[in-house]
Amino acid sequence: MIKKPFVSPKVVAPKAPIAPAAPVAVVAPRNGTERQPATIDYPQDAERVFAGNYTIRISATGAGEAQVSVDGGEWQGCREAAGYFWYDWAPVAGRHKLEVRVRSGKGRWKKGESRSCDVSGS
Numbered sequence: 001m002i003k004k005p006f007v008s009p010k011v012v013a014p015k016a017p018i019a020p021a022a023p024v025a026v027v028a029p030r031n032g033t034e035r036q037p038a039t040i041d042y043p044q045d046a047e048r049v050f051a052g053n054y055t056i057r058i059s060a061t062g063a064g065e066a067q068v069s070v071d072g073g074e075w076q077g078c079r080e081a082a083g084y085f086w087y088d089w090a091p092v093a094g095r096h097k098l099e100v101r102v103r104s105g106k107g108r109w110k111k112g113e114s115r116s117c118d119v120s121g122s
Contacts (some may be wrong), residue, residue: 038066038102038112048118051093058085060112062100067109071097083097091119 038060043049066085067075078085100112
């Protein structure tokens, strides 16, 4: 009978127990501002765009609906695609103020960020 050589089993040190993570505290920003329910990604603040056609992009996590107002005018509905809200705008030359608002899950409108931009003639 052929004896097999003795191989000692691999010894693995026991893992230390993992302590549960401490709860994360929600802290308000130090400058007193609250997180905006919606932000205008493009155009960026004080950005110069060209007259003609421009698509405004809005980030609004968890919002069901978004609207844009240009220069204090009527609120215009935005379309949702690829995780953002979009508004197709036909800007004319001059300085413009853009505002955004979103509808929360409870059906209330919340104003988001406002932004200004300059539009150059084509």
